[in-house]
Amino acid sequence: MDNKENLQNKRIGIIGAGPSGLAQIRAFEALKERGENIPEIVCFEKQSNWGGMWNYSWRTGVGKYGEPIHGSMYKYLWSNGPKECLEFSDYSFDDHFEKAISSYPPRPVLFDYIEGRIKKSNAREYIRFDTTVRWVSYDEDTRKFTIVLDDLKINKTYSEEFDYLVVASGHFSTPNMPYFKGIETFSGNVMHAHDFRGADQFKDRNILLIGSSYSAEDIGIQCYKHGAASVTLSYRSNPIGHDWPQGIKEVPLVTHFDGDTAFFKDGTSEDYDAVIMCTGYQHKFPFLPDELRLKTKNNLYPDNLYKGIFYNNLPQLIYLGMQDQYYTFNMFDTQAWLARDFMMERLELPSEGERRVDIDTWLDRNSKLQSSFDDVDFQTYYIKDLLSFTDYPHFNLDKIAAMFKEWLQDKEENILTYRDKTYQSVVTGTMAEAHHTDWMDELDDSKERYLYGAEEEELIPE
Ligand code: FAD
Numbered sequence: 037m038d039n040k041e042n043l044q045n046k047r048i049g050i051i052g053a054g055p056s057g058l059a060q061i062r063a064f065e066a067l068k069e070r071g072e073n074i075p076e077i078v079c080f081e082k083q084s085n086w087g088g089m090w091n092y093s094w095r096t097g098v099g100k101y102g103e104p105i106h107g108s109m110y111k112y113l114w115s116n117g118p119k120e121c122l123e124f125s126d127y128s129f130d131d132h133f134e135k136a137i138s139s140y141p142p143r144p145v146l147f148d149y150i151e152g153r154i155k156k157s158n159a160r161e162y163i164r165f166d167t168t169v170r171w172v173s174y175d176e177d178t179r180k181f182t183i184v185l186d187d188l189k190i191n192k193t194y195s196e197e198f199d200y201l202v203v204a205s206g207h208f209s210t211p212n213m214p215y216f217k218g219i220e221t222f223s224g225n226v227m228h229a230h231d232f233r234g235a236d237q238f239k240d241r242n243i244l245l246i247g248s249s250y251s252a253e254d255i256g257i258q259c260y261k262h263g264a265a266s267v268t269l270s271y272r273s274n275p276i277g278h279d280w281p282q283g284i285k286e287v288p289l290v291t292h293f294d295g296d297t298a299f300f301k302d303g304t305s306e307d308y309d310a311v312i313m314c315t316g317y318q319h320k321f322p323f324l325p326d327e328l329r330l331k332t333k334n335n336l337y338p339d340n341l342y343k344g345i346f347y348n349n350l351p352q353l354i355y356l357g358m359q360d361q362y363y364t365f366n367m368f369d370t371q372a373w374l375a376r377d378f379m380m381e382r383l384e385l386p387s388e389g390e391r392r393v394d395i396d397t398w399l400d401r402n403s404k405l406q407s408s409f410d411d412v413d414f415q416t417y418y419i420k421d422l423l424s425f426t427d428y429p430h431f432n433l434d435k436i437a438a439m440f441k442e443w444l445q446d447k448e449e450n451i452l453t454y455r456d457k458t459y460q461s462v463v464t465g466t467m468a469e470a471h472h473t474d475w476m477d478e479l480d481d482s483k484e485r486y487l488y489g490a491e492e493e494e495l496i497p498e
């Protein structure tokens with residue numbers, strides 16, 4: 037059998053049709069467009085649509101088939117980084133919207149953009165929606181993965197075999213929910229950021245948020261914007277440290293609760309109406325056995341992944357998007373292109389020992405990072421490394437790194453206005469347009485309002 041025939045007989049399973057899983061499909065489609073043969077691809081997605089996190093669900097807890105809800109996004113969620121930092125280099129914002137838009141679009145607009153690229157091909161055919169991957173095993177003799185699947189719509193369990201498995205199931209879905217003494221005596225709402233669906237319900241309420249990262253920062257300013265009486269952010273390691281407007285403050289970590297009163301490490305205490313745990317997420321793969329499961333916290337270089345994607349003990353098992361993320365869509369693309377070339381047998385990996393040395397070098401670099409700027413440079417360098425092996429259309433990473441640093445400064449200058457800033461695309465050179473309304477005054481996050489504005493309703497296509 038020649039190599040081409042051999043490839044045609046291979047089967048690739050992808051778990052998840054979020055931005056990472058879709059990037060994997062897109063990487064193969066790019067070859068197909070050039071007239072090349074590709075292996076059989078099947079992507080399993082437990083939701084009824086693609087987009088992963090960007091596929092908003094009003095539900096919390098479980099979905100219509102009793103599966104845990106994946107989405108952690110909420111109404112009024114706007115991009116928290118400039119869109120120019122995540123732009124696909126093979127499908128620009130100009131390609132999609134055919135006009136300049138602002139640098140910080142709301143969720144429905146980014147969902148539309150993600151969908152735009154993948155809709156250009158027949159990618160939907162590869163995806164089995166409403167299908168949960170229940171269990172995976174690997175047979176050393178046949179060198180195949182067996183995947184046990186639940187077709188949720190017809191309540192049927194079945195299994196299939198694959199030569200490669202791409203895990204693109206995300207890692208911002210299973211809440212990390214710490215316990216604080218006495219919290220069971222709190223009479224108000226206690227929730228995790230995963231279940232937060234919009235700030236409206238907290239109007240005129242005194243809210244306590246625990247955590248000091250992106251969720252705490254953004255849910256804090258959302259609640260402020262939508263009329264919360266007060267917002268307190270309680271940090272464990274370091275405060276976020278912005279110059280907060282009156283009505284938002286940071287305090288050290290909660291020590292305990294007594295009824296509706298929270299007590300803090302600095303000896304102060306205060307009464308609250310609701311507590312939101314912005315305490316991050318767990319990397320959780322309930323469908324993977326011990327020996328195949330990535331075990332990591334949220335960091336920039338998870339251990340045991342060669343080039344950040346190949347499971348070192350078994351590189352046919354590929355994880356996408358498992359890093360903490362400054363870069364998102366374009367990083368997933370570079371990972372997916374590299375993974376594709378390995379699965380297409382165009383890229384040979386070094387020995388397990390050599391891969392281990394490479395991983396250790398990255399871990400060592402990671403352990404020396406001291407500031408957010410260092411983090412940005414690290415992830416930039418990581419993507420440059422991946423790009424050097426693939427034909428993903430190159431883009432100016434140094435310029436993106438500079439944009440990330442400017443973004444960090446913009447937030448420090450004014451957390452309420454940073455989303456009004458504009459940046460220049462490295463893909464097309466287009467300068468973003470300022471949004472028609474300042475972010476603080478914009479209460480409508482719909483695509484129509486965003487693209488056409490309030491006064492121009494007649495421009496909205498039917
Ligand atoms: P996900 O988007 O999480 O997709 C994973 C997919 O796998 C889901 O569709 C899920 O249903 C499916 N899946 C999981 N388990 C199974 C299973 N067992 N069987 C079948 N299917 C399964 N990034 C930005 O760039 N800008 C932002 O502004 C931004 N905001 C964010 C806000 C929040 C609240 C969160 C949590 C994340 C945000 N992110 C943002 C990061 C976001 O995670 C990435 O943009 C992106 O969605 C990651 O893509 P992914 O495909 O790796 O994972």
Ligand code: NAP
Pocket residue numbers: 113114115116117208212214229246247248249250251252254255271272273274289314315316317334361
């Ligand atoms: P995260 O970045 O992993 O941060 C977790 C936070 O929880 C850290 O501050 C951590 O504190 C704290 N924490 C963990 N355990 C704790 C404990 N036991 N007690 C007190 N604090 C604890 O998670 P995240 O903030 O949820 O962000 C996840 C992703 O969502 C990011 O990619 C982010 O960009 C995205 N996001 C985007 C938006 C948007 O506006 N578009 C909004 C929200 C989230 P330590 O520092 O002490 O570890």
